[in-house]
Amino acid sequence: MGLAAFGSLTWALYPRTARALRLRPPGARPPGEFERLCIRCFRCAEVCPVACIRFDTLADLRDTGTPYLLPKDKGCTLCMACTEACPTGALAPTSPKLDRVFVEVRMGEPILDKRRCLPWSNQGVCRACYYACPYPGQAITLAGPRQGPVFHVESCVGCALCSEACPTSAKAIDIRATREG
DSSP, rough: HHHHHHHHHHHHOOOHHHHHHOOOOTBOTTHHHHHHHHOOOHHHHHTTTOOEEEEOTOOOOOOSOOOEOTTTTTHHHHOOOOHHHOOOBBOOOOOOOHHHHHHHHHEEEEEEETSSSSSTTSSSSOOHHHOOOSTTTTEEEEEETTEEEEEOOGGGOOOOOHHHOOSSSOEEEEEOOOOOO
């Protein structure tokens, strides 16, 4: 079997949801438009101060080489440098002011596994996700005697700083890409 046939077979077998719902950088245009506008110039990744923007390698046949984030590895600090560096508008220019980011950016939604979360599983008090959040009291609040996190999806930008801060080895917080971004 040739390499092209192997790649086509691998692409066909890879779940569509995993291909379609990748966590995109802030300001990403809607799916389809984003992939059409992105010229894969790597400028967004070059200016990212925390190196959270990644690209597919030649061996990774999941996507088209467009930028994405791995929320369990590194969160986005919402500096918006990537949106300013994008030459094609695939990432819409966005002000780094947190009130503007709150209105304009939706990268993903937090999913909490209470069985892994220290306060919710009665293993201790933590609050790391709350302190890491740029919108504490809005995107995340604390509840119960051990102050367990409660996420408010409608107020979360999906930056993944909470997931990065989670101290458990199997992260209790996952950020899932939204259908819009």
